[in-house]
Every structure is written in C-alpha cells, then in structure tokens.
Amino acid sequence: MATERKALFLFFGGTGDLAYRKLYPSLFNLYKKGNLRSHFAVIGTSRQAMDDDKFREAVRKSLADSGNRADSKEAMDFSSHFYYQAHDVTNTAHYSVLKEAADKLDKKYKLEGNRIFYLSMAPQFFGTIAQDLKSQGLMSTNKDAFNRLVIEKPFGRDYDSAKQLNDALSKSFEEEQIFRIDHYLGKEMIQNIEALRFGNTLVESLWNNRYIDNIQVTLSEKLGVEERASYYDNSGALRDMVQNHIMQIVSLLAMEQPVAFTDTDIRAEKVKALRSLRVYNVADAATNFVRGQYGSINDQPDYRHEDNVPEDSTTETFVAGKLLFDNYRWSGTPFYVRTGKMLADKFTRVDVVFKRPLVDIFAFPQSQNTPLAANVLTIFVEPHAGFSLQLNAKTNDAGFSTEPIKLDYLVDAEKSKETPEPYERLLHDVLKGDGTNFSSWPEVSYAWKFVDQIRRVWDLQEPQFPNYTPHSMGPAAAEELIQRDHREWIYRLNK
Numbered sequence: 341m342a343t344e345r346k347a348l349f350l351f352f353g354g355t356g357d358l359a360y361r362k363l364y365p366s367l368f369n370l371y372k373k374g375n376l377r378s379h380f381a382v383i384g385t386s387r388q389a390m391d392d393d394k395f396r397e398a399v400r401k402s403l404a405d406s407g408n409r410a411d412s413k414e415a416m417d418f419s420s421h422f423y424y425q426a427h428d429v430t431n432t433a434h435y436s437v438l439k440e441a442a443d444k445l446d447k448k449y450k451l452e453g454n455r456i457f458y459l460s461m462a463p464q465f466f467g468t469i470a471q472d473l474k475s476q477g478l479m480s481t482n483k484d485a486f487n488r489l490v491i492e493k494p495f496g497r498d499y500d501s502a503k504q505l506n507d508a509l510s511k512s513f514e515e516e517q518i519f520r521i522d523h524y525l526g527k528e529m530i531q532n533i534e535a536l537r538f539g540n541t542l543v544e545s546l547w548n549n550r551y552i553d554n555i556q557v558t559l560s561e562k563l564g565v566e567e568r569a570s571y572y573d574n575s576g577a578l579r580d581m582v583q584n585h586i587m588q589i590v591s592l593l594a595m596e597q598p599v600a601f602t603d604t605d606i607r608a609e610k611v612k613a614l615r616s617l618r619v620y621n622v623a624d625a626a627t628n629f630v631r632g633q634y635g636s637i638n639d640q641p642d643y644r645h646e647d648n649v650p651e652d653s654t655t656e657t658f659v660a661g662k663l664l665f666d667n668y669r670w671s672g673t674p675f676y677v678r679t680g681k682m683l684a685d686k687f688t689r690v691d692v693v694f695k696r697p698l699v700d701i702f703a704f705p706q707s708q709n710t711p712l713a714a715n716v717l718t719i720f721v722e723p724h725a726g727f728s729l730q731l732n733a734k735t736n737d738a739g740f741s742t743e744p745i746k747l748d749y750l751v752d753a754e755k756s757k758e759t760p761e762p763y764e765r766l767l768h769d770v771l772k773g774d775g776t777n778f779s780s781w782p783e784v785s786y787a788w789k790f791v792d793q794i795r796r797v798w799d800l801q802e803p804q805f806p807n808y809t810p811h812s813m814g815p816a817a818a819e820e821l822i823q824r825d826h827r828e829w830i831y832r833l834n835k
C-alpha cells in the first residue's frame with residue numbers, strides 16, 4: 341500500500357512544455373498509485389491570464405497526450421486539485437497574492453504546511469524566485485512542515501555562474517531543501533548501477549584498475565536539436581549532456597561503496613570520486629576531448645541551417661572525451677565518454693571492458709585460435725534495459741578453440757511498461773525528501789570546474805565544422821581519440 345504524501349505544489353512555468361509533457365502526467369501516476377490522494381493541491385503559475393477550469397482542462401489534455409483517458413473519473417478528480425494563478429515572477433507584489441492562494445489551499449486540503457516549489461522555467465529567474473519566496477512569506481513557517489525547492493537544468497553555464505546561482509538560492513534555502521533535477525538519475529538502469537556494483541561480490545571485487553581496462557559511456561541521440569535550437573545553440577553538447585548527465589553516471593561508476601544506502605552517504609562518495617577526477621591543463625584538455633557538429637544529408641539541413649541556429653554557429657553537437665581519476669581504484673583506467681545529436685541511433689549504454697588474461701594459453705604456436713576477447717559487461721540503459729556479459733567459451737565442437745559468448749539479461753517489454761518515468765520517480769523522491777537522485781552543489785561545482793577547462797580551450801580555437809555525417813557515430817576524431825590508446829569503442833556501427 342503506497343504511503344500518501346501531503347503537499348502543496350507550486351509550479352513556476354506551470355504552462356510550459358515540461359510541465360504539460362512530463363510533470364503533470366508524472367503527478368497523475370503518483371495519484372493513481374496512491375502516493376497522492378486527497379491531501380494535495382497544485383498551483384500552476386505563468387504570466388498569462390487563465391481561470392482554474394481552463395487550466396484543469398489543459399492539465400487533462402496533458403494526461404491524454406501521455407496515454408491516459410482525459411474524461412475518466414480519476415483524471416477529473418485529480419485535476420480538481422489544480423488551481424491557476426497569473427503571476428509574473430519578476431513582480432514582487434504578485435507573491436503576496438500567491439501566498440494568499442497557497443495558505444487557502446493549505447487549509448482546504450489539510451496540507452500541514454508542506455510546500456514544494458518547482459522552478460520549471462528559464463534559469464535566469466531561479467535566483468529571484470527563491471529570494472521572493474522567502475521575503476514574501478511563501479515558505480511555510482510550521483516547524484514540522486517542509487519547504488522544498490526543485491530546480492530544473494541548466495544549473496549555470498560555467499562554474500562562476502553556477503556559484504552565483506547557488507549563492508542566491510542559499511540565501512533562502514538550505515542545501516538539503518534544494519533538489520537539482522538530473523533526469524538521468526531517475527532512470528531505472530542508472531539507479532541499477534548501485535545494485536549491480538554493491539549487491540554483487542563478483543562485480544565489485546573486480547571493479548578497479550587491476551581488472552578493468554577502460555569504461556565507456558555512450559549517450560547517443562538520433563534526432564537533431566528539433567524545436568530547442570535557441571536554447572541548445574547557447575549550450576552545446578558539453579554543457580547540455582556532459583556536465584550533468586555524463587558526470588553523474590561517471591561518478592556512480594567511479595565512487596567507492598557508501599557506508600550506508602542513504603542520500604548523504606551516496607552523495608559523499610560521489611563527491612569524493614569527482615574530487616579525484618583530473619582537471620586537465622590546456623594541453624591535456626585539447627588532446628583528451630574532441631567535438632563535432634553535424635553536416636547535412638539528403639534533404640536534411642546541417643546544424644547551421646536548422647531553424648534558430650546562426651549560420652556561423654560553432655556550437656558542438658557532439659563530444660567525446662577521456663576522463664582520468666587520480667585515485668587508488670582507478671589510476672590508469674580511463675573512462676571514455678561520448679554523446680551527440682543526429683547519431684546513428686537513440687540509446688544509452690555503459691560498456692565496462694575488462695583486461696584480457698595475462699597469458700593466453702590457447703594461443704600456442706600451432707593453434708588456429710583467435711586471441712581471447714576482452715570480457716565486457718554492458719549496462720543497457722535505454723531503449724532496452726538490461727545487462728550483457730561477454731565471456732570466452734569453448735566452441736561447441738570436437739576441436740578446441742574459443743569464441744566470445746554473451747550472457748544476457750533484458751527486462752521484458754511487459755515489465756518495462758511498469759517502470760516509472762524518471763520524473764515520476766524524482767517527484768516521488770522530492771515528496772519523500774530523499775535527495776539521493778539529485779545533484780548536490782559540490783557535485784555540480786566539481787563537474788563545472790572540469791568542464792570549464794575543456795570549454796576554455798575550445799573557445800580559443802575555431803573548429804572545422806561541420807565534421808560528421810548524420811546517422812554516423814560522430815567525427816573521425818572520436819575514433820582517433822580511443823585508437824590512440826590502442827582501444828576501440830565497443831559499440832560500433834554495423835555491429
């Protein structure tokens with residue numbers, strides 16, 4: 341039986357794309373499961389004028405768009421908890437009107453003062469909103485109640501701006517009240533990394549530089565920038581995907597075992613791992629990171645001819661890089677990462693490549709045997725969830741030769757339908773006050789310091805763009821990056 345959580349949600353940017361496409365359907369799932377029942381209310385805000393009925397209709401449409409029946413009793417009941425308040429976040433006077441509405445709903449639904457402020461709008465407003473929430477008395481003063489602030493990405497565009505933002509938020513909210521969303525941390529198989537590592541002696545005992553040759557993280561996207569070009573062109577793949585999602589995945593792969601499975605202990609280990617990540621000097625940044633921008637194919641425009649992209653844009657739509665940890669566990673074992681738009685396919689995977697046996701006894705002089713393949717443990721994150729372990733085995737015949745075979749575990753299609761969407765999980769965690777799957781400030785700051793060095797070097801040089809063909813796996817430089825170390829990407833096209 342699900343535990344009911346009581347709270348008032350205030351969505352800033354409550355009529356935006358993210359709210360309608362992800363946030364309201366996720367809340368509805370929590371409602372259907374009983375995590376939200378009668379003691380919750382939602383205030384959606386934005387500048388436009390709208391009454392509650394119109395807002396509720398839009399909310400029901402968003403449920404329908406995500407596969408629900410908009411006219412079901414459940415959808416009607418759920419949407420009756422939604423209220424709309426026109427509100428300009430830059431107008432301090434508007435906050436007192438919002439406070440009145442919040443206090444009224446608090447009484448009506450017996451919410452015990454619990455408040456979740458969800459900032460789902462352009463980041464330049466985050467600081468102002470947090471400040472006015474406090475100064476205008478929106479935060480509950482009930483000592484047993486919680487006030488939680490949920491922040492969407494991007495959290496800054498470099499270390500300095502992120503710090504500035506964090507300082508602004510910290511004037512109103514304590515670190516444990518701030519939930520910085522990284523939706524990759526809400527994905528089933530990303531959360532499974534901890535189970536795989538710390539639940540299996542077989543895995544964790546080999547999880548180090550003595551046995552692992554390298555680890556590869558690939559976040560590949562098939563689509564281009566679509567309708568988000570004006571945001572994306574100011575960001576690029578390094579800021580959009582590496583600073584947050586990839587750094588979070590890498591820290592889960594690299595961290596030591598936490599003392600206990602709590603948010604404080606897990607975050608402490610992730611931070612320790614990120615502290616030992618080598619921040620590159622100029623020369624190493626230039627060698628260890630490569631970038632790309634997609635060209636055109638058939639009648640499909642290149643990146644520079646997408647809507648809202650300047651014709652001389654030097655924004656990268658692809659990144660590949662090598663990360664090195666200077667610590668006892670990982671010294672000498674590189675982590676290769678890559679991500680990009682308009683690549684061969686949409687998928688996310690982690691390939692853990694083990695060292696080959698020190699002696700290949702099957703490779704005696706007269707043997708026809710091909711050299712032993714490396715053992716590879718693959719974590720399939722999306723679109724299919726599962727693991728695969730590549731081992732060497734004897735071929736099933738009268739002779740004696742070896743071949744690589746795979747032990748596969750794939751979550752079946754029926755079961756994966758039950759997997760909660762990342763936003764549903766993360767909203768549930770916010771309701772519970774569990775910060776495990778959110779980025780803490782120290783994690784964000786170490787990630788920015790690392791990424792800033794790459795950016796600094798790239799900003800000094802004019803790139804030769806476009807440099808990769810759509811539906812490939814990125815520019816030749818990404819192959820050269822890994823081949824230089826006498827290695828290759830485990831996921832390759834046509835394999």
Ligand SMILES: NC(=O)C1=CN([C@@H]2O[C@H](COP(=O)(O)OP(=O)(O)OC[C@H]3O[C@@H](n4cnc5c(N)ncnc54)[C@H](OP(=O)(O)O)[C@@H]3O)[C@@H](O)[C@H]2O)C=CC1
Nearest residue numbers: 353354355356357358386387388427428429460461492493
């Ligand atoms: N959409 C997505 O898929 C993703 C979005 N994000 C992040 O989520 C956040 C929201 O994105 P998204 O929903 O796409 O953005 P939208 O542009 O779709 O929505 C922005 C919202 O903010 C409101 N708004 C803008 N200015 C003001 C103002 N001065 N006062 C009050 N409300 C205002 C808008 O309404 P109005 O103009 O009527 O005031 C609208 O409701 C961003 O931080 C984005 O980076 C992160 C990952 C994915």
Ligand SMILES: O=C1O[C@H](COP(=O)(O)O)[C@@H](O)[C@H](O)[C@H]1O
Nearest residue numbers: 493523524561572580581585688
């Ligand atoms: O945060 C972002 O992630 C999406 C990719 O997310 P996924 O869950 O579909 O893998 C990316 O398209 C977007 O540019 C970025 O802002």
